[in-house]
Amino acid sequence: MKTVNIHEAKTHLSRLLKRVGAGEEIVIAKAGKPVARLVPAGKPGGPRVLGSQKGRFEVPKDFDAPLPKEILPALES
Numbered sequence: 001m002k003t004v005n006i007h008e009a010k011t012h013l014s015r016l017l018k019r020v021g022a023g024e025e026i027v028i029a030k031a032g033k034p035v036a037r038l039v040p041a042g043k044p045g046g047p048r049v050l051g052s053q054k055g056r057f058e059v060p061k062d063f064d065a066p067l068p069k070e071i072l073p074a075l076e077s
Contacts, residue, residue, distance in 0.1 A: 003027040003034065 002024065009016060009028045016026050016038060026038040067075070 001025045001027060003029050005032075006030055006035075 002019075004012075004016065004026060006028060009026075020026060020038045020040055023040055025040075027034045028036040028038065
């Protein structure tokens with residue numbers, strides 16, 4: 001793991017990002033003290049599957065019922 005100061009990180013950000021993209025972690029330090037880490041971004045999961053959450057949520061029967069009259073003024077302003 002390589003440590004660079006803030007000035008070097010700003011000056012060579014593109015190069016550092018190439019190294020991070022290759023799997024390396026880089027620590028950015030201020031006055032010799034670590035303040036941040038550049039790490040490779042996680043890969044997104046696989047494709048989403050339609051219907052995979054079936055049965056985990058049920059739409060209430062009164063889903064589209066009118067709201068109570070005492071709540072409406074707060075939503076209309």
